[in-house]
Amino acid sequence: MPAFTPAQLAALVDADHGLLSPRIFQDQAIYQQELERVFTRCWLFLAHESQLKQPGDFFATYMAEDPVLVVRQKDGSIKAFLNQCRHRGMRLCRADSGNAKAFTCSYHGWSYDMGGNLAEVPFEKEAYGQVDKARWSPRRVPRVEVYKGLVFGCWDADVPSVTEYLGDMAWYVDMFLDRLPGGTEAVGGVHKWVIRCNWKFAAEQFCSDMYHAPFSHSSPVLASLPPDIDLSQAGWPMQGKQFSSPLGHGTGFFMDTPEFMFPLLGETAAGYYLQSSAAAAERLGDMRAQRINGAHMTVFPTLSFLPGINTLRVWHPRGPNEIEVWAWTLVDKAAPAEVKEAYRKAVLRTFSPGGILEQDDGENWTEIQKVLRGHMARQQPFNAQMGLGMDRSDDPDLPGRIGYVYGELAARGMYRRWAQVMGAQSWAELAPRGLGEVASNG
Numbered sequence: 001m002p003a004f005t006p007a008q009l010a011a012l013v014d015a016d017h018g019l020l021s022p023r024i025f026q027d028q029a030i031y032q033q034e035l036e037r038v039f040t041r042c043w044l045f046l047a048h049e050s051q052l053k054q055p056g057d058f059f060a061t062y063m064a065e066d067p068v069l070v071v072r073q074k075d076g077s078i079k080a081f082l083n084q085c086r087h088r089g090m091r092l093c094r095a096d097s098g099n100a101k102a103f104t105c106s107y108h109g110w111s112y113d114m115g116g117n118l119a120e121v122p123f124e125k126e127a128y129g130q131v132d133k134a135r136w137s138p139r140r141v142p143r144v145e146v147y148k149g150l151v152f153g154c155w156d157a158d159v160p161s162v163t164e165y166l167g168d169m170a171w172y173v174d175m176f177l178d179r180l181p182g183g184t185e186a187v188g189g190v191h192k193w194v195i196r197c198n199w200k201f202a203a204e205q206f207c208s209d210m211y212h213a214p215f216s217h218s219s220p221v222l223a224s225l226p227p228d229i230d231l232s233q234a235g236w237p238m239q240g241k242q243f244s245s246p247l248g249h250g251t252g253f254f255m256d257t258p259e260f261m262f263p264l265l266g267e268t269a270a271g272y273y274l275q276s277s278a279a280a281a282e283r284l285g286d287m288r289a290q291r292i293n294g295a296h297m298t299v300f301p302t303l304s305f306l307p308g309i310n311t312l313r314v315w316h317p318r319g320p321n322e323i324e325v326w327a328w329t330l331v332d333k334a335a336p337a338e339v340k341e342a343y344r345k346a347v348l349r350t351f352s353p354g355g356i357l358e359q360d361d362g363e364n365w366t367e368i369q370k371v372l373r374g375h376m377a378r379q380q381p382f383n384a385q386m387g388l389g390m391d392r393s394d395d396p397d398l399p400g401r402i403g404y405v406y407g408e409l410a411a412r413g414m415y416r417r418w419a420q421v422m423g424a425q426s427w428a429e430l431a432p433r434g435l436g437e438v439a440s441n442g
């Protein structure tokens with residue numbers, strides 16, 4: 001029986017008034033309910049399709065704390081299943097990625113085919129007589145879908161399609177995934193590191209928080225500026241907007257400041273991004289290809305991007321107080337090789353374990369998490385009231401509910417959705433509130 005009822009969750013998250021209880025970031029019982037309700041019901045990012053080119057190509061990842069194997073099949077489809085041997089629960093495949101015809105458990109040798117079916121049991125006839133192989137195959141992820149190169153999985157067979165799940169957010173996500181024919185590919189491997197903070201600090205910041213950038217990131221941005229710049233003329237962009245989805249997703253971005261990308265990305269990557277924007281406009285239109293810059297975004301719950309900078313990451317939760325960040329660099333498949341390499345290095349420099357901007361973000365999240373060890377500190381509600389009541393749903397250029405770039409509209413949307421998902425027992429309960437209806441009061 002889940003510990004927190006909808007009424008109790010409403011007391012913890014008062015999105016209408018922008019008030020958040022710190023308990024949601026460190027309470028073990030809330031975390032267990034998140035594992036059960038949020039992470040088994042929502043679509044979770046598994047892999048980029050470019051990691052699974054050939055039949056037998058596999059990638060070992062996680063759905064929250066559950067290890068899963070994602071495997072390209074002979075018929076071209078992608079299957080995912082729990083990376084857990086059905087004999088005594090050993091991790092079935094201990095490699096991070098590769099190509100395999102079968103997966104053999106290193107403990108007692110039970111062997112599974114690439115579709116996740118139990119195929120061989122050592123000494124089966126002598127030791128068991130017979131094993132019911134269908135009964136003892138790994139738990140299958142029942143829903144796997146690919147959206148523009150991104151492979152998603154969901155434990156709940158009733159989940160709406162990824163496209164429905166994204167809703168209006170698809171329009172924003174596409175400016176990253178669908179700029180040019182061929183879509184994107186992953187370059188440079190997957191970076192993995194640990195940050196001692198709750199997953200929602202990271203997800204919320206990428207969903208909603210541009211407000212921190214001029215303060216938290218001022219030193220690396222100043223250090224990236226050309227030496228001859230007149231600092232009295234330098235300043236952070238003030239023009240931009242934020243989108244909040246009733247499904248918990250969100251994004252914020254600057255507008256009409258294309259030069260903003262240069263110091264962070266360097267000439268090769270930023271130059272490519274600007275030059276290719278005219279071609280991108282043929283697919284995306286002028287707004288998404290050229291006028292929106294420097295966007296941050298989160299697909300609820302744990303998939304975040306920085307389009308333009310081109311990092312994609314998942315915040316795998318590891319208890320209420322820790323995350324494993326898994327980060328990819330995506331590039332337009334059609335980009336020249338030197339641009340792909342420039343992007344790989346630019347992301348290393350900015351948003352990677354050693355990235356100069358990444359350090360700023362992680363430092364904030366870990367400090368908040370440490371502060372929340374205090375009993376008194378946990379009694380003080382957080383203020384997420386910026387822009388309350390100042391949003392609109394009739395922007396002439398942008399779909400959905402729109403606020404100012406420096407605001408917490410999308411944070412409130414994320415927590416409102418979080419409380420809905422935590423309080424619902426099924427998609428049947430959730431969908432009428434979740435797909436179509438626009439939440440009120442920002």
Ligand code: FES
Nearest residue numbers: 085087088105108
């Ligand atoms: S635990 Fe895998 S074969 Fe025994």
Ligand SMILES: [Fe+2]
Nearest residue numbers: 212213217361
């Ligand atoms: Fe940041």
